[in-house]
Amino acid sequence: MIIFWKDYRSRREGKVNSMSKIKKVLILGSGALKIGEAGEFDYSGSQAIKALKEEKIKTILVNPNIATVQTSKNLADEVYFLPVNDYFVEKIIEKEKPDSILLSFGGQTALNCGIALNKRSILKKHNVKILGTPIKAIILTEDRKKFADHLRKLKIPTPESRSAKNINEALKIARQIGFPVMVRSGYALGGQGSGVASNIDELKEIAARAFAFAPQILVEQYLHHFKEIEYEIVRDRYDNCIAVCNMENMDPLGIHTGESIVVAPSQTLNNFEYHGLRSIAVKIVRSLGIIGECNVQFALNPNPRKNLLDYYVIEVNARLSRSSALASKATGYPLAWVAAKLAIGKGLTEIKNKVTLKTSACFEPSLDYIVVKIPRWDIEKFRGADERIGSSMKSVGEVMGIGRKFEEAYQKAIRMLDLDFEGATSDTLLDNGKTITELLKTPTPKRMFAVAAAMKSNITASEIYRLTGIDPWFLYRIKNIADAEKNIPPKLSKITKQNLLELKKLGFSDKRIGTLVNSTGLSVRKLRKKYNIIPYVMNIDTMAGEFPAKTNYLYLTYNANHNDITPLGNKGVMVLGSGPYRIGSSVEFDWTSVNTAINLKKYNKESIIINCNPETVSTDYDVSKRLYFEELTFERLADIYDFENPFGVIVSVGGQTPNNRAKALKAYGAEILGTDPKNIDRAEERSKFSKLLDNLNINQPAWNKFTNIKSALSFCERTGYPVLLRPSYVLSGTLMRICHNRNELTHFLQDKTKFSKDYPITVSKFIEEAKELEFDAVSQNGKIITGAICEHIENAGVHSGDASIVFPSQKTSRRIQKIIEETGEKLAGALAITGPFNIQFLVKENTIQVIEINLRSSRTFPFISKITGVNFSELATDAFFNQAKEQLIHTKTGFAAVKIAQFSFARLTGADPIVHVEMSSTGEVACFGKDTKEAFLKGEIAVGGKIPQKGIFVSLGGERNKILFLPSVKKLAALGIPIFATKNTSIFLDKNGIRAKHLYKIHEKKSPNILEFFQKAKIDLAINITDEKFKKDIDDDFAIRRSATDHNIPLFTKMEKAGIFADAVTDKALDNLEIKSWSEYIK
Amino acid sequence: MKGTLILEDGSHFEGLSFGFLSSSAGEVVFSTGMVGYPQSLTDPSYKGQILILTYPIIGNYGVADKKYWESEGIKAAGLIVSNYIDTPSHFLSKETLSDWLKREKIPAIEINDTRFLTQKIREKGTMLGKIVIKGDIEFYDPNKENLLPKVCANQIRVLEPEAFVYHAPGPSFAQNPANHKKITVLLIDCGAKRNIIRSLLKRGVRVITVPWDRDPFSDTQPAMPRTLTQEGKPVFDAIVVSNGPGNPQMADKTINTIAKALKRQIPILGICLGHQLLTLALGGGTGKLKYGHRSQNQPCILSKSKKCFITTQNHGFYVNRIPNNFRAWFTNANDGTNEGIIHKNLPIMSVQFHPEANPGPMDTEWVFDYFLERLPQPPGGQSK
């Protein structure tokens, strides 16, 4: 291509700062995990740090996400647990004086921070060079309009689109382009604020929401049922460009790539399309002068006129992204590590392929397998949330299945979701009154299952295509699965070896086959082994077998007949990872898995990690001796166990999923390191655990399990309300809830879908206004090695994953602490615990009760490890090998640290953003400070909180809340900015000498109205504390909360948290907050 | 129906047939390219070879019209894939891969563990093999034979750029026909991929193709079109020597022709086999690789630079001695083998990879421009 040749000549002598000058690099992380920006940046940051360390460059990391691997001791030279924003980063620059900075490894957060730093000339002032892609290119790609203009000059098309600064402009443009249109906002991640409008009303609504996050929106031609294709391109300073991976979304354009099922490599593109788009991607990347990694997203017309390549560029991300993490795991090409090397000036040809250790990194991986990524949604965990998926992200995690047939990889991935779906034909989600056609037409997390169901009911592929836009190629593969099920003989004894082998090649699980033949998974397994049908171990070698791999990045398949490796045997120890990130299980378990894998070396064992989540560090193949990118199902774990014949299995460091496998693995004969699964069961099974507590004389809230209303009611009359209900049927989104009186309870129990003979309910006495405490510890043979007590800021009733947690505990007496320690010792002894565990306590007026115990590492493990400076995970490994030495329980530090949850409610349209007993946060941060207030304030800023500067809205439900919160409002009033309140609250405040302007409620539709003030951005803090005992006819509080969230206004719904925030913002000035590195707190 | 792949070491692998029901023998090779099976199968360089595709899922986009192929039919002797897809989905698809194979009488089988076969060839080197479907046949070594007569036209053709329609739905910015008007290139066809011709035509170049064994400098056959003028001067400005199958030593006639051209100082660009033939004509040497380069991801470093290109390759032989007065132009970044030679100052050069791509990345298409831009000015070939 002529252009390329000319480019090549003119850029041949690319001028780049010489590497030798780079000595100290500041790396920006991405902060808390949130929807749209999750664990993938732990992976990319960690790889960047490793890449720089190898070059003997000092690294300074800013990332308040304490649960990450990248903020571990052995990685960056200095870590700052501080918010990633221009204010704090400037302070860190002043202090650390780095010569360079990396912006592209911490997602949109880091990029936005870099742009702000640049805009305020801070980097120039302090002589800090931006490594990698020049800032001009970043700014260009972030401004959708300028970027479209840039592409037009290159004759590369983008969808017709114009920018609007207000709703009227947006309407005008839409009329010109014609509906449907797509609304998008710049500088946002994961499609925040975007949506498809098919008429004026919809456009008004979407535009209003979008303007809350960005000053400018784009109204764009909507490309119906185009294919969505992505390329991951790497470029070095010598203008070498490679396409590391291309990916095809199974869902059509319009479903965000983060919400789509994605395959790599593309399946339905022929040579001209594949390489045509590749060339265009390369051309774009060259035109921008990217140095490092870049993602290009295309829309491709599946039925073009004139047989030409009919495509549009959707967007370019000039940084590591979720897709690049996926591409990295899909190909074995360490994108982030390479991007970091290129950023410091290396050329692609100067780097070796990390897998073969022989060939060049300047090449494009060739796959001899297919990967299928499926997002994991938890939408049903959010009351009121809209389950439809579209151009903005809602998923909280993802999994990646690897196989040598699409069917195999797809069914694996479905099981990896860890939602009890046995495969493509699972129908657990479909039983909800909607017709198959409806389920196909409206994209939701259920749609993938509706496809198989439609196939079974003989709806044609072309009809399904018309409804879904999913390319027939994929539909035929799913049909293949559905057909295979139809042809299974209904009896196990009738199944031939050939039958069984074919089913396994198509990715069916033993359990699913068992169900289909009226038998069990274990019987199928037995038969399968009798027939000698076993999966084979394949190596991901980046070159499809052309060169041997030196690393062990592995998967299992039935579509092969040999193993690429031999078993490790007694030297190997299996470490089960966390599976997909989800609400309640996230990067913290990756931290423990990675640490455990590393610590195994101490005991001369070789780690075998099993995990299936492409966003993790544990699935970097240089973390363990062997990485099986595999299902965490019993079947697969048993297969790996059979093959490796290892020394043992560790189930207690990857969260609840591995823990759940303990029993079955043990029964299978696997050697479990740590606590005996029998005792895990005693702790998990409520009634067994309750008996144990009684025997040990440990208090617990009164509880019982019921299958009929009458006995439940009489229990509640006896113990008194409120009570906490735990339904046993959770798939339908029926969650834990609190009932305050008989009425509420009967009402709830009358719902047959939530409560019946088959679905008993657990009812516990709910202890009001209790403090909640966590005890994390490591034990060895029933003796505690060490532990630490953390305290919740919110009262019990806020899930421990959502609560703000402080260490050292501030309000717990030494006496109570002693009792907690003693209780821990008793339980550790009784359950003969070896390894990590966590107990949750309720404390009220000197009585201490136990809520639950987890015989595994908990969410707080990285937090307590990093604030005490003692690696609890390492101690746990020591304990597995009976080598742990006893230490003191940790109760004191010379500082305070607070862990704060990150919520992603803004993305979950319709969801009530109130915190309650069910967890709803997606991530967390933790910051340090002289005292709790300082640590809290930093943390709150790190999760998106702001120091209010415009106006504060307060709504306090009930007399008690008003009185209790009055001192805090007084403090806030001292900030000297207007206070707004609902009617009763404003009257109450006026009476108490605080001027508060009354605003009408949203449904009252009168001015001055709350909504109006939210819209006009006159309020930048909302406090809505409700009286939960009092149920209103119109949930006006919900409307307030939701609309605050939709307008990007920080919101507090719990008094204790709002109170400490009021204390903190009034007592602390931003420039008095300590700028100290981790090592300055923890020597 | 089942078929068996039998290798010369005695190992055999059974699989379902999805192609023509007959046996076929040849040299067994693997290619790691992930897209473009119609282009690969019609690449004449695969003549006499049984092709294993390492990408396991094949057939997805069916087979497009003839005009998108690299020659008039399938050239590979047989095809081995892991998972054949009989339900293609693509707007260009005219028929399934299976129907096409049957129509072209090429056997194909599904062997699950193509990775094992690949590793075996990687370890032991390229092997002879046969697909046995109905009745056993003898092994056949295509390298002991001159394959060129089997793959190239035996006629001279003249192709005018004006008549050229670029079919492939590629990026629109790939064309710049104004640049090389009035140039005539003689393409020595040793089994040329059509995209070499397309790449020249779309640059505005007039192309005369001659069969591998035809001496364009003697022009003894009176039949039109002629390669020499009445005065005995060539009617072309430059020569491109194409890719092709087999051992370069067999193409002695082409080597002779190239030697004559060199004497006359006619600019030459060699591609793939053309690269090996130019080398031999210049007194350099060639050898056989253990298992060849067949893929779309071969990195080639431009000599004395940090510049590296991702290339498409399909060859079993390679240049192991660079001729005098030439230097290495490109070197393979993985195994250090030679990937191109260039004269110190004359426009005589060749590349081992395929600048015309199809299948594969189009990153080295500039080689054509580089060559054409270096032709002596003003262009000769007045006799058009």
Ligand SMILES: Nc1ncnc2c1ncn2[C@@H]1O[C@H](COP(=O)(O)OP(=O)(O)O)[C@@H](O)[C@H]1O
């Ligand atoms: N013009 C369009 N027509 C239809 N769908 C679109 C269009 N533009 C974007 N989308 C869809 O919206 C999603 C999000 O858009 P994108 O520009 O990638 O934003 P983000 O920065 O959130 O990734 C895309 O993945 C695509 O599926």
Ligand SMILES: Nc1ncnc2c1ncn2[C@@H]1O[C@H](COP(=O)(O)OP(=O)(O)O)[C@@H](O)[C@H]1O
């Ligand atoms: N009996 C109770 N009284 C008051 N609060 C409770 C009680 N039981 C649970 N909670 C609250 O509910 C939250 C979640 O309950 P828990 O049993 O820990 O569920 P999970 O298994 O999801 O962690 C706890 O963190 C606590 O705040």
Ligand SMILES: [Mg+2]
């Ligand atoms: Mg995007």
Ligand SMILES: [Mg+2]
């Ligand atoms: Mg809990």
